[in-house]
Amino acid sequence: MRAKGTVRLGGTVAAFALAALGVAAPQAQAAATGASVAPDCHGICVLGVRAATHPDFDRIVIDLGEGTIPTWTATESTEPLTCCADPEPQIIPITGKTYLRIQVASAGTFDWNTSTSVYTSPRWEAYGFPSLKGQGLYGTNDPENRDFPLGLALGDHSSYKIFKLTSPNRIVVDINH
The missing domain is CATH 2.60.40.3500 (Immunoglobulin-like)
Known part of the structure; x- marks a missing residue:
């Protein structure tokens, strides 16, 4: 049971919030914003x-x-x-x-x-x-x-x-x- 006044965030919303704060890893940030991580081909x-x-x-x-x-x-x-x-x-x-x-x-x-x-x-x-x-x-x-x-x-x-x-x-x- 949640305390009165608390809101449960869905996974995508929570990841987006963390990404906006710069807390998540780059892959998580990309997933949260809908972007993909660019391939690294060493060039x-x-x-x-x-x-x-x-x-x-x-x-x-x-x-x-x-x-x-x-x-x-x-x-x-x-x-x-x-x-x-x-x-x-x-x-x-x-x-x-x-x-x-x-x-x-x-x-x-x-x-x-x-x-x-x-x-x-x-x-x-x-x-x-x-x-x-x-x-x-x-x-x-x-x-x-x-x-x-x-x-x-x-x-x-x-x-x-x-x-x-x-x-x-x-x-x-x-x-x-």
Whole structure:
């Protein structure tokens, strides 16, 4: 039985009141206000990749989370893409005439807040496009890695360009036919 004049607060109302006072943990504060805790990928989060073909070019898009879009490097090679030296590196099963390795600095696929992956795309995927034959994550399979390694298998192409777009954040690679 409650004393006269006392009010029993529901869990959500009580959590909101504590959050307003700064008493609750950040996750509780976020839950109380209806917000979610942003993933911590030790840099920007890589959410996934997607691809499409167009009349003059093929496009791959690296979808990113919120934050400053990082820098990247790109190198072209004739060596097939390999992944995950455990115990030996395995060749990623996508083939091309050449391979474009894109390393996105300070970008990860692992949320350290929840100990889960935020990356929703396949680790590798083959395409039947004129210039883009497939994509795959190469390098190590280590969540401590601070760079995102994406490899592209290319067929015949004359050139490519890489650029960034915002709202939402993404890195785009156009491979000309």
